[in-house]
Amino acid sequence: MTEVEKGPKGRRRGRxxxxxxxxxxxxxxxxxxxxxxxxxxxxxxxxxxxxxxYQHFTGxxxxxxxxxxxxxxxxxxxxxDRTDLTPRERLLAAFDVPPxxxxxxxxxxxxxxxxxxxxxxxxxxxxxxAVAARLADTAREAxxxxxxxxxxxxxxxxxxxxxxxxxxxxxxxxxxAAIAAVLIDTAIPATAGDDRRREEVSS
Amino acid sequence: MTEVEKGPKGRRRGRxxxxxxxxxxxxxxxxxxxxxxxxxxxxxxxxxxxxxxYQHFTGxxxxxxxxxxxxxxxxxxxxxDRTDLTPRERLLAAFDVPPxxxxxxxxxxxxxxxxxxxxxxxxxxxxxxAVAARLADTAREAxxxxxxxxxxxxxxxxxxxxxxxxxxxxxxxxxxAAIAAVLIDTAIPATAGDDRRREEVSS
DNA sequence: TGTTATGTACACCGATCTGTGTGCTTACGG
DNA sequence: CCGTAAGCACACAGATCGGTGTACATAACA
Numbered sequence: 001m002t003e004v005e006k007g008p009k010g011r012r013r014g015r016x017x018x019x020x021x022x023x024x025x026x027x028x029x030x031x032x033x034x035x036x037x038x039x040x041x042x043x044x045x046x047x048x049x050x051x052x053x054y055q056h057f058t059g060x061x062x063x064x065x066x067x068x069x070x071x072x073x074x075x076x077x078x079x080x081d082r083t084d085l086t087p088r089e090r091l092l093a094a095f096d097v098p099p100x101x102x103x104x105x106x107x108x109x110x111x112x113x114x115x116x117x118x119x120x121x122x123x124x125x126x127x128x129x130a131v132a133a134r135l136a137d138t139a140r141e142a143x144x145x146x147x148x149x150x151x152x153x154x155x156x157x158x159x160x161x162x163x164x165x166x167x168x169x170x171x172x173x174x175x176x177a178a179i180a181a182v183l184i185d186t187a188i189p190a191t192a193g194d195d196r197r198r199e200e201v202s203s
Numbered sequence: 204m205t206e207v208e209k210g211p212k213g214r215r216r217g218r219x220x221x222x223x224x225x226x227x228x229x230x231x232x233x234x235x236x237x238x239x240x241x242x243x244x245x246x247x248x249x250x251x252x253x254x255x256x257y258q259h260f261t262g263x264x265x266x267x268x269x270x271x272x273x274x275x276x277x278x279x280x281x282x283x284d285r286t287d288l289t290p291r292e293r294l295l296a297a298f299d300v301p302p303x304x305x306x307x308x309x310x311x312x313x314x315x316x317x318x319x320x321x322x323x324x325x326x327x328x329x330x331x332x333a334v335a336a337r338l339a340d341t342a343r344e345a346x347x348x349x350x351x352x353x354x355x356x357x358x359x360x361x362x363x364x365x366x367x368x369x370x371x372x373x374x375x376x377x378x379x380a381a382i383a384a385v386l387i388d389t390a391i392p393a394t395a396g397d398d399r400r401r402e403e404v405s406s
Numbered sequence: 407t408g409t410t411a412t413g414t415a416c417a418c419c420g421a422t423c424t425g426t427g428t429g430c431t432t433a434c435g436g
Numbered sequence: 437c438c439g440t441a442a443g444c445a446c447a448c449a450g451a452t453c454g455g456t457g458t459a460c461a462t463a464a465c466a
Binding site for chain 2: 032035036098105107108110111113114116121122125128129146149152153155156157158160162163164167168169172173175176178179182183188198
Binding site: 242 | 454455456457458462463
């Protein structure tokens, strides 16, 4: 994301069209959706000739898949890596999404593409599973009785908030966070590795 | 759904093309999505001439909106009207979706259309609010401390299960039901309208 | 029976979509 | 400075999209 100069194959050649294409994808696919964004418009926004785009990507499908792969997962990794928070706080922090966040592109892609076999759909599936797994890890760290279950539950809450926000056009994450708090308190024995014991996980 | 003979305006004229169109919409929009279903294909499936379709609907947008309005809400109303269940059981029954259910068309429409102003998007919003309201009513009946909050929470769980099922291609409703059980038990004072000892601890 | 709403058949429109073919320019690295 | 890979401009192909125009058929009801 930060590096715009690295060429496609590592060798620094040309003027980094690929990065511009992916950058434009981020913006347009999220603003307008995938199906409503044509390659012409995308190339224009990226200031890249259409020919060049199709030299970097065999087709729109591949571009969409790469767009999902490149989607900045800062919300995710940024939360799980915060060592200044207790595991329990980290679980809750996953619901602190700035209200400006457009909305989960993975759900959008899965719905828009509508084909579970599509590479992007498969990646979306993998990503969602990975999130649940990381939540489960953190839940285990927090001392949850059944970390896998709690992880899956919290993941469902996040997706619910995302979907509901999209449909209602109103932020649903606070509601999800409230549910999460209940679930976490229920699943974690009161005595377990909780707040004040700032479990330094020692990096 | 059952009646195919009723004409568009009540008077029985012609051969009920409108119903066939809407019936085909139900199938195709859900199987393939809205954007991936062309009017040509839809008319062919409905065995209706394209001209006729555009005499009944001013455009695809109107058809989509009507498709959502006509979507059989049996899952919803069928649950809330069951007087054989206690309010608490009714709240939980909302998560007993047969695994064959294709998946919430309202979320699909909102994502695919991608325009909050689209009539179908507006209807989806209204519908989701109505569901939350009915859940809140039932929650009140069940003696919940904060029925509105519980209704909104359960609605979010349903949407989460729907979205997650779509992305993961695996039934997520059991997980949502488990969360719902926790929320309900937390929100309803033990002594409240939790009708006589019908408490079935099925899980 | 005749009138009229309803539906049909089918060609056709312009727009837009993904994707190519071709020939030219430019920047970079040796 | 030169060769080559990267990128560009732009027309175009073929499909599909939503939507219409026109002329004809038929079913329902008076």
